[in-house]
Amino acid sequence: MGRSPCCEKAHTNKGAWTKEEDDRLIAYIRAHGEGCWRSLPKAAGLLRCGKSCRLRWINYLRPDLKRGNFTEDEDELIIKLHSLLGNKWSLIAGRLPGRTDNEIKNYWNTHIRRKLMSRGIDPTTHRPINDSASVSQDQIKTISFSNANSKAKEEEKNVTSAGIIISKEENSPLKERCPDLNLELRISPPYQQQNQQPFKRSGGSNSSSSSSTLCFVCSLGIQNSKDCTCSNGVSSGSSSNSGHGLLGIKAGVLDYRAWR
DNA sequence: AAGTAGCACAACCGCGTCGCA
């Protein structure tokens, strides 16, 4: 029925990682770099599945991890990004240098969720709890990834084929939900990847495009969309070095530091 | 001091997506 297991479970360890396993994994990645997770455990002499190794490295062992408590600034940023992106933890993590999606997800579920509740804000909708029931469906403006209808309407309403509402200044859904969010989106290389070697899939140089501007479609990582209006044509052709990464975003990411 | 509840976070699981043959 289901898909085959990612690895031979009979001969793999599970549960907490030991110091020795950590050391082996670190040593191997230092020597050979990230990538090819499936074959890594065997090559590194670990009785773990590749998935587990990847998780351990990304969430715990990576040298650029910040760890420690989240700052108030980070809190607020996470809230803003969550209101904008929803549970796209990897995208949110991409805007928080040194933080992992897992860490942010956990933090959201344990701290921020409660924090918002105590403020009387629904953590899912980011609307006042009392307000949520009274809001009619057509008043709700959210970023949706469902397909929109006609091209003409899209252009008229600034809705892309990805169903993303591109806000006009006065009726921006983002502004409505995040009044203090500066929507002048600028593109910058993903912060945490600046010094990283490109990985097999997410590879691609960011070149020196920090001053170029991607259209909103590209900035959200919708690859090769017909709605792409980039002047620099980064979305055309293959994605190998087009600057798309997370959720397709590679270079076309929102630099939160420009928002603040 | 012992038992229990709640919290925090590491790790696992299943599915979607992408790239390649």
Next chain:
DNA sequence: GTGCGACGCGGTTGTGCTACT
């Protein structure tokens, strides 16, 4: 064009720690 394998993501579970009774 299609199928398969590998990777990445989000949701969920497990486990250790701390606070409280």
